[in-house]
Amino acid sequence: MVKFIHTADWQLGMTRHFLAGEAQPRFDGARIDAIRTIGALAVDEGCSFVVVCGDVFESNQVSRQVILRALEAMGATPQVSFYLLPGNHDPLDASSVYISPTFTEHKADNVVVLADSNPVEVVSGVELVPAPWFTKRPLIDLVADVCNPLEDADAVRIVVGHGAIDERSPNKSDPALISLSSLEERIDTGQIHYVALGDRHSTTDEGRTGRVWYSGAPEPTDYDEDDPGNVLIVEVDDQHVEVMPRRVGAWQFHHRDWELTGDTDLDTLEEWLDGLDAKDRSIIKVAIVGQVTLDQKARLDRLLEHHANLLAALETWERRSELVVVPDDADLSDLGLSGFAQEAVSDLSDLAGSGEQAVVARDALALLRRLVGAGT
Amino acid sequence: MKLKNYRGVDDCAVEFSIQGVTVVEGDNEVGKTCIPEAVNLIFSALDDSGKQAVKAVRPVHLDADPEVEVEVTSGEYRFTYLKRWHRARGKTMLEVTAPQREQLAGREAHERVEAILNETLDQELWKALIIEQGAELNLPGFGGSSLGHALDQAAGGSEVDDRDDDIWDRICAERLKYWTGTGRESKERKTLADEVGRAQGKAEEIKSQLQTIEENAIEATRLGAEEDGLVRRLNEAQEYEQELSEQWDATEGLRIQVERLASAHTAAQVEHNRAASDHERRREMVEAVKDGREKLASLEREMEQVAPERARVTRNSEEAASALNIARKSLRDAQNKLQLANNDRDYRRNQIEEEQLLERHERVLEAKEGLKIAEAILDSSKVDGELVDQIEQASLEATRAKAALEASAASVEATALSALSMFIDGEEVMMGADAVRRTHITGNWKLEIPDIVQVRVQAGVESQDLAVDFQTAQEEHARLCAQGGVTNLTEARQKADERREAERTRHESTNKIEENLRDLTFEGLTQKLEGLNKRVASYPADRPKDPPLPGDLDEARKIASDAENEVAERQAEVDRREDNNEAATEASRRAEVSAAVHSENVRNARDALEESERKLEEARQEQSDLEFNEALATEQEKVQHAAAALEHANNELQAQDPDTIKTKLENARNVKTRAEADLRNNQDRQRELRGKLEAHGEAGLHADLNDATSNYEHLLREHERTEARADAALLLYRTFEKRRQEAHQRYVAPFKEQIEKLGHIVFGPTFEIELDTELRVARRTLNGITIDVDQVSIGAQEQLGVICRLACAAIVSSDGGGAPVVIDDALGWSDPSRLQSMGAAIAAAGRDCQVIVLTCTPGRYAHVGNATVVRLPS
Structure with missing residues (x-):
């Protein structure tokens, strides 16, 4: 029985365009912290090693700072070996980060790059069968390719791979898809005992054997991830396997569609935003549709502005948002205008109803409201 | 107060009255x-x-x-x-x-x-409604005052309060954040748009760099994979080349043997060729003798066959020659006859021509004589028509001068009473008794009877002048006559007629000579005539007697014509005979040539045969035909042996296929060279790519791209938001501006109406004004003529200023707000009649508002009918 940590998709050096100001450095820092957390967890859990199944780095062209900080974080627990598999983001090609002077000069002894497909005995009786990426667009099932030469196992064999499995990918014609059934046949015959996969950022148990897993990313990277922020503590031998997800991520992504038709909906939105945990590490995207008055729009703007300051990022999903601002009588009377100004407001209200200038007219009314407000 | x-x-x-006009009167300095x-x-x-x-x-x-x-x-x-x-x-x-x-x-x-x-x-309005003494004349504007409120209400619109104006200011300010005053994009928006462009460019540039790196990495990976294959290919090429080199070396001995046998075969071939050549020459000599004999026999047969024909052709030729001689003689006889006939004809023709020439010669001689006489006359005559006219004119002039002289001169008539002798002008004159002598005195005249009397008469001055004229005319007449060699006009006319006659004779003689000489000179004509004379005279003696000379030219011509026909016939006969003779001669010549050729051929054939027979005999004496045959057979056998040996060796060599080996070897060497070059290129390119990738690898381009992309997207969103705000600000501004303008137009109307109402009192019913946006009077119309207000007189401007303030105050006061107009001794520029009407206008305005007039000249405002007057103490 061997116990190790299965993780993947650290994607160090990733930047997010919606993170402005200090949020991006904190986001970067959290990913480095996650490495230390993983090392510490390995120590705590008595794991023999950590295997990182691809995409350790966001790109081969990351900065020296990212490389050095990652190596430093892995070096923090020298008793734990980190086996790094090149993935599609950081393939072991001529521009690979793993052959860069910075990496090779500062790599700690406990950091091992799985640079070829030769099985590696990590501890006695346990060997890793790595399927590293040498290019961003391989034309074969790399995992199957490294498994094909295998003969019957006389050790616990852990296949370390990266990429999408065929049963999950919508693009069935991709020649690099990993054949799940093929892996399961080898598991059934005892040729291999566990398949540690990377690429999918959500923690996922694939297939029927309980021995094929995506660990997911230790920190979330996008809104569409189901269960990110975990690593897997794996105990396995030829008879037994136990996979235990452990949460290490500190950040969260949320996206939600909202339909606003009145103050009640705004109340609900406000409550939801207020109720978010760890706001400074939360990245939120909202799609807003519906119809509101000038007053409600002003309230929505204030609400979003307020939470944009609290949250790491608050995005409005422009593509999926369509909020119509239609001034009502109260809006217009609240402006307290008279004379020609009142007539102009009436003109703008007409324009705001429909037509080419409707959006601009609504903006103009909102602007007017702001200007009126500025005078009170 | x-x-x-x-x-x-x-x-x-x-x-002061709360409403109405208060006139405060006081002297200067009373306050x-x-x-x-x-x-x-x-x-x-x-x-x-x-x-x-x-x-x-x-x-x-x-x-x-x-x-x-x-x-x-x-x-x-x-x-x-x-x-x-x-x-x-x-x-x-x-x-x-x-x-x-x-x-x-x-x-x-x-x-x-x-x-x-x-x-x-309303501080501004308060200030605007005060007309201070001595202040500059200017028309007030009320654009920024509360007049607008009152006007808007007066116009029946909704109330415009300060708040609206304040909003309007903010809208204008908001618009100016995004648009320039002239409606163009603001500098800040342009800057932002430029920043978006630059950010996009930067992101694209980094993306391009990353793309290049990725392509380089892919290429490097591909080259790495290819390198192994290239190394294998090079090794295989080297091994193959080695193998082929060894095979090539193995064929070398065989190739040398083949070359040696080929040389021996060539030598045998040469010897064989020589023997064959000797054999051939002998055969040719034998054949030559045989051919010579056959040829000689053949030629001799031909000679015999053509002999009868040759004899016939010779006979024909001789007959034709004889016939030709006869025809030629006949032709010569006819030609002699024709010659005589032609001579006879020419003789008769010469006779006639001789006569004609003689006549022409005589006519020429006659004409030449006439010409000679005429030219003598012309040479001696100096009088022509022109000179005759001049002499005639001079004669007339002399006659006229004489007549004039005689008419004016004194006349002396002397009658001899007895015969006497006397001297007149020194010349002795004898007069008989009763003789009368009359003299006209044109100069000095002297009569002397010796010893008796001497009379001197002198003509008057006029007579002397006329005498000079007469003398001059006479001298001119004499000069002209002398020029013509005549003594008077009659003689001159006679001479002139003679000259004309001589000229006519010369002309006619010249024509006559030309006509008779024609193309000859006179000497030529003479010679020709003499020649003819001789020929005609000698011909009858020179010609044969027989046949007799024809009687005349016609007969001679007929005889000559007949003789010509006869000659032509004889000539045709000669031509035909010549053709026949020529054909027969040619046939004879050809037959002769043919016979000569045949004889020569026979002789040549015989000589050649003898020569061939001699050479063959000599050669056979030297080497027999049999020996030649044996030598040739021996050489043939040697060649066959050498060829067989060569073929055997060649077959052995070809079995090794050396060409293929050579071709393969050369190709293998090229393949090896190519493989080396490909491998070298591959490794060079890999080194180059690795260098590039190492150079870029740690530059953090990925983060740079993310930063650049984030920056671009942030800027883009900000730009879009800014543009949306700019559009909103512009629409807001335009909508408000449109409505504001409309409102302005609405409340301008009552103000204008109020000014014109008061103005009618002062300026008459045609008075109209136009207001600008600041509610200031811009133009005034009077009696249909519109001018800018700054072009009206100072007095009228001052009056307009007062009226505008009164109108404004009246409108504002009707709102209940009240607005005092203070007039401090204004209207100093107004004439009395205008002061009267201004008084009425002030009084009319005073019904609606408070008007305070301060004056030190009470009379100026005496026409304000309803004024309350306050007199300040002195």
Whole structure:
């Protein structure tokens, strides 16, 4: 029985365009912290090693700072070996980060790059069968390719791979898809005992054997991830396997569609935003549709502005948002205008109803409201 | 208002009508002008103020503090306000009576009044409605005042309050954030758009760099994979080349043997060729003898066959020659006959021509004689038609001069009573008895009878002049006659006629000579005639007697013609005979040539045969035909042996396929060279790519791209938001501006109407004005003529200024707000009639508002009918 940590998709050096100001450095820092957390967890859990199944780095062209900080974080627990598999983001090609002077000069002894497909005995009786990426667009099932030469196992064999499995990918014609059934046949015959996969950022148990897993990313990277922020503590031998997800991520992504038709909906939105945990590490995207008055729009703007300051990022999903601002009588009377100004407001209200200038007219009314407000 | 110790005013109280016109009259220096100043001062200066404005109002004639007290109605407030200025003892008192009673003093009172005024007073309008004495003439504008409120209400529109104006200002300010005053994109927006472009460019550039890196990495990977294959290919090429080199070396011995056998075969071939050549030559010699014999026999047969034909051709030729000779002789006879006939004909023709020439010769001689005489006359004659005319003219002139002289000269008539001798002008004249001698005296005339009398007569001066003229005419006449060699006109005319006759004779003689000489000279004609004479004379003796000479030219011509025909016939016969003879001669010649050729051929054939037979015999003596045959057979056998050996060796070599080996070897060497080059190129390119990738690898381009992309997207969103705000600001501005303009147009109308209403009183019913956006009078129309207001007279401008203020105050006051117009001695530029109508206008306005007139010339406002007059004490 061997116990190790299965993780993947650290994607160090990733930047997010919606993170402005200090949020991006904190986001970067959290990913480095996650490495230390993983090392510490390995120590705590008595794991023999950590295997990182691809995409350790966001790109081969990351900065020296990212490389050095990652190596430093892995070096923090020298008793734990980190086996790094090149993935599609950081393939072991001529521009690979793993052959860069910075990496090779500062790599700690406990950091091992799985640079070829030769099985590696990590501890006695346990060997890793790595399927590293040498290019961003391989034309074969790399995992199957490294498994094909295998003969019957006389050790616990852990296949370390990266990429999408065929049963999950919508693009069935991709020649690099990993054949799940093929892996399961080898598991059934005892040729291999566990398949540690990377690429999918959500923690996922694939297939029927309980021995094929995506660990997911230790920190979330996008809104569409189901269960990110975990690593897997794996105990396995030829008879037994136990996979235990452990949460290490500190950040969260949320996206939600909202339909606003009145103050009640705004109340609900406000409550939801207020109720978010760890706001400074939360990245939120909202799609807003519906119809509101000038007053409600002003309230929505204030609400979003307020939470944009609290949250790491608050995005409005422009593509999926369509909020119509239609001034009502109260809006217009609240402006307290008279004379020609009142007539102009009436003109703008007409324009705001429909037509080419409707959006601009609504903006103009909102602007007017702001200007009126500025005078009170 | 009460003033105390204010400038030169010791104590004065004035009460103004709340509505209507109050005329404050006073002499200069009594303080009427202080009234508006004091109102401003009491509201603005604290009682302890040290301002120059306060110091200025202190009286100079006594040590007292200036004091002002006013009772004011402003908006809903009514209050009494007193202020006395002194640095230490200043005093301020306020008593508000409406809407609520208040009583304040000191600074509190001042501030309260300020607050009341801020709340209720339109400061700008207040200032605009005051016409200060001596101030510059200018027409007020009311664009920024509360006139708009009143006008809007007067126009029946909704109320426009300060708030609307404030919003409008903010809208304008908001628009100017995004648009320039002329409606173009603001600098900030342009800058932002440029930043978006630059950010996009930067992101694209980094993306391009990353793309290049990725392509380089892919290429490097591909090259790495290819390198192994290239190494394998090079090794295989080297091995293959080695193998082929060994095979090539193995074929070398065989190739040398083949070359040696080929040389031996070539040598045998040469010997064989030589023997074959000798054999052939012998065969040719034998054949030559045989051919010579056959040829000789053949030629001899031919000679015999052509002999009869040759004899016949020779006979024909001889007959033809004989016939030709006969025909030629006949032709010569006919030709001689023709020659004689032609000579006879020519003789007869010469006879006729001789006669004709003789006649022509005689005519020429005759003409030449006439010509000679005529030319002699012409040479001697000097008188022509022109000279005759001149002589005739000169004769007439002399006759006229003589007649004139005789007519004017004295006439002396002497009658001899007896015969006597006397001398006239020295010449002795004998006169018989009764003889009369008459003389015209044209000069000096002297008659002398010797020893008896001497008479001298001298003509008068006129006669002398006429005598000179006569003398001159005579001399001219004599000169011309002398020129022509004549003595008088008659002779001259005769000479001239002779000359004309000689000229005609010369012309006719010349023509006659030319006609008879034709193309000959006279000498030629003479020679030709002499020649003919000789020929005609000698011919009958020279010709044969037979046949006889023809009788005349016609007969001679006929005989010559017949002889010509005969010659032609004989000539045709000769031509035909010549053709026959020529054909026969040619046939004979050809037969002769043919016979000669045949004889020569036979002789040559015989000689050649003898030569061939001799050579063959000599050669056979040297080497027999049999020996030649044996030598040739021996050489043939040697060649066959050498060829067989060569073929055997060649077959052995070809079995090794050396060409293929050579081709393969050369190709293998090229393949190896190519493989080396490909491998070298591959490795060079890999080194190059690795260098590039190492150079870029740690530059953090990925993060740079993310930063650049984020920056671009941030900027893009900001740009989009800015553009949306700009559009919104513009639409807001335009919508408001449109409505504001409409409102402006609405409330301009009542103001215009009010001004024109008062203006009609002053300027008449055709008076109209146009207002600008600041509610200032821009143009005035009178009697249909419109001009800019700054072009009207100063007086009219001043009157318009007063009317505008009155109209404004009337409108504003109708709102209940009240607005006093203060006129400080204005209308100084107005004539009496205009002052009269202005008085009526002021009175009319006074029905709607408060008008205060301050004047030191009461008469100027005497026409304000309903005015309350306050007289300030002197």
